[in-house]
Amino acid sequence: DVKVTQSSRYLVKRTGEKVFLECVQDMDHENMFWYRQDPGLGLRLIYFSYDVKMKEKGDIPEGYSVSREKKERFSLILESASTNQTSMYLCASSWRATNEKLFFGSGTQLSVL
């Protein structure tokens, strides 16, 4: 069974803090993604990576950065957390084949106070 593991289920941080969200997958997937999910807006792509040390901006990259030093691990970094970054963050991974489906982690509900 494919497993995509996110390090925290719930996280509470203060504005201005640097926040790290970690994601690890065990299926040797080339592609990894970070989405955020907000009511009424659905899933919006923040960043994705199709190889180690490669990263591409998604639709809403402002205020975020990512790191992919190893194939199985993709980190999302909030350099200086703000209240409008309170959201559910979902990590996903997939094989490189063009029609690949996404496998999602269980999500991290981040609250920035």
Next chain:
Amino acid sequence: QKEVEQNSGPLSVPEGAIASLNCTYSDRGSQSFFWYRQYSGKSPELIMSIYSNGDKEDGRFTAQLNKASQYVSLLIRDSQPSDSATYLCAVKNNTGGFKTIFGAGTRLFVKA
């Protein structure tokens, strides 16, 4: 205009009825189409994928694709209370890289 549009619902159907969920998309170059189911408090899971015009059936689920109308639908036959969830339509343009674009989802409620 949103890239992938869905009626947010809730769509309420009685147990045993057919639930019909609809989705439109704006990118004519889209080539891969997916339906994900998301239970409350859980992450999305893929239930159907479709790549060519027409119908694709898998058990109680049928996905329908009409590229000319830029329209995708999901039919759930013999709806069960366990089908109550949010259904996310997702679209991918394979020549545009690795991005999958999601709609906001339709909440389905199946009444016992």
